Amino acid sequence: MGSRTTWSSAGLMGSSFTALSCFLGFQFMVSLLLSSLQLQVVEAQGAWEVIVNNAGIASMHTAVTRFNTAVLLDRTDIGPSQLPLPDGVCRNDPNDEASSSTYDCTAHSAVLDLGTNTIRPLFIQTDTWCSSGQFNADGTLVQTGGDNDGFSKIRTLDPCAGDGDCNWVETDVPLQNGRWYATNAQLPDGTQAVVGGRGISTVEYVPANGRGTTYIPLISNANDAQNDNLYPYVHLLPNNQLFIFANQDSILYDWQSNTVANNLPTLPGGPRNYPSAGSSVLLPLSGFNGWTDTEVLICGGATYGAFLNPGAALPATQSCGRISPLDANPAWALENMPLQRNMGDMLLLPDRNVLIVNGAANGAQGWGNAQNPVLTPVLYNPNGAAGTRFQTLGATDIPRVYHSTANVLPDGSVLVAGSNTHQFYTLTGYLATELRIERFSPPYLGNGAGPVIANAPAELEYGAAWTATINNGNAEFIDLSLLSAPYSTHSFAQGQRLLQLETAVPADVGGGSYTVDTTAPPSSVIAPSGYYMLFAVSDGIPSQAQWVHVG
Structure with a gap:
């Protein structure tokens, strides 16, 4: 789950560096090159x-x-x-x-x-x-x-x-x-x-x-x-x-x-x-x-x-x-x-x-x-x-x-x-x-290592100001969003909701860490009370989410 790169099932089926290392000389180099090219395509289009x-x-x-x-x-x-x-x-x-x-x-x-x-x-x-x-x-x-x-x-x-x-x-x-x-x-x-x-x-x-x-x-x-x-x-x-x-x-x-x-x-x-x-x-x-x-x-x-x-x-x-x-x-x-x-x-x-x-x-x-x-x-x-x-x-x-x-x-x-x-x-x-x-x-x-949520509250009270600490983010902008966990059936995710929080410019606190000031959603009309995935996104790459309770 922690890997940022996976292989496409439509690509080199079952191939890996370990398998490729069984080849010798020229065959090894060609196979490694081909798998590298395949990996780039997977990264550009996603991977299954x-x-x-x-x-x-x-x-x-x-x-x-x-x-x-x-x-x-x-x-x-x-x-x-x-x-x-x-x-x-x-x-x-x-x-x-x-x-x-x-x-x-x-x-x-x-x-x-x-x-x-x-x-x-x-x-x-x-x-x-x-x-x-x-x-x-x-x-x-x-x-x-x-x-x-x-x-x-x-x-x-x-x-x-x-x-x-x-x-x-x-x-x-x-x-x-x-x-x-x-x-x-x-x-x-x-x-x-x-x-x-x-x-x-x-x-x-x-x-x-x-x-x-x-x-x-x-x-x-x-x-x-x-x-x-x-x-x-x-x-x-x-x-x-x-x-x-x-x-x-x-x-x-x-x-x-x-x-x-x-x-x-x-x-x-x-x-x-x-x-x-x-x-x-x-x-x-x-x-x-x-x-x-x-x-x-x-x-x-x-x-x-x-x-x-x-x-x-x-x-x-x-x-x-x-x-x-x-x-x-x-x-x-x-x-x-x-x-x-x-x-x-x-x-x-x-x-x-x-x-x-x-x-x-x-x-x-x-x-x-x-x-x-x-x-x-x-x-x-x-x-x-x-x-x-x-x-x-x-x-x-x-x-x-x-x-x-x-x-x-x-x-x-x-x-x-x-x-x-x-x-x-x-x-x-x-x-x-x-x-x-x-x-x-x-x-x-x-697209590389994403940001990491180093610190965020487990409970968000409506309208309350709070601060997140983010590692490996971009000094200019770190996006914080709450994503609900919907019930998916028959081509519709019931209850699906994504809320982009208003954030201040990140403050550099050294060591690759930033603090980001933000405010919880104002009411249960915007965010019905429940558990949400809190994502930090920097340079288009999301963090591993932290579950938070809103309400």
Whole structure:
């Protein structure tokens, strides 16, 4: 995890200096030169590395915890997984769709220790298929809904270190409306808004906060044969309203009064949500402008009809839309990605660029609907001039389509897992169920040693001034940012948020160290209370993050 350089699986397979040293004379020198050239290409375009050859499950939902672990989740009624539960532990659930799952001694959730790349099975009883989730202020992962016996369930996991014994708890309090294909958003009052779902056009709050459930026409499935408003994109904005996007339309929603505050323009280019899924991010918020510059980016999707006619392999969408939803007259600005893509995952990186990874060039989400996997990630620079913002990166050789995930890790790399476009585990054939887990190192991890956070508080109180000590930084500017740990599923990282702190010019304190004065975010509207990764970035290279609690 500490290495700044990794080898591309598409490059010299299995090559290393040790292997090359077995050659003699001219062959040795030529091989060394070739590997050096390959290394330079990898550094310029990023690098892929398989860190787990068989996780036992294909992670449909993934979340990174403050204990340097990742929680992996799949369906329970998919038949036996490849990961056994401890001896004597089995699920007995006659409601499961697969007869082989009704009595099942294999795991459908797990914890990945990111330090050792080892897997520990977790027990989960009810079906989490196409469910939603989010972390609470205390770091508890809350998981809501699913299929069959999981439809109205609320589950919690209090994460622990990789060698701990934490496990899922199925709560006795149900959702007010059962949810399948919904989205969760953490709110400033400490509750979570649970928005939408198949056949459910309401928003409710977990835990219940007295506001009940409210019907939202935007997320109704009534007029869309494809139900392209599932897994709506939901972002908490600096004015304490929710941006909610479904299909091609969006609203500003006042969650405190349960009313629609504004209807925003239609985004051209076809449907953008499940099953025609593109992806979305709230672009980084910055303390340098008082947290007021607010923009949403949505990229990709599918041609309408791709889900209803899977054999047609209709092309994915190539366009992105960008909007400032709080402007007096908001409008979408369009630009094209280098590649058409649906089912892509969009991630905010520590350097405030956006990574787009995974997906397919044809088809839509659903069993067997994906065609032509897109193996090449794309980097988007929000601060670049229009027409110059995209950069293609190095390709993987592992397709990641339906039911794949991506999450930023504390070292600035990206965990990529899952992919299962079959109803049950299918380990051979075209787009087989994918049990391998990869780590992608963006180009900045090949640019030399990054800064080091030598000292920073573990707790940040809203609006409080504090000072960080940074080693190996740039004397002119050291960027400090807070990155949330989202719940990644179905091409949308629920709760993803990056906050650039306003910082003073670094003060040189000698020995290659600098102090940087800054201020914590002003309120839970800007930074909902919880655990964030604190990154220092200097000359475009991020530090290893330190986990801090904000609130």
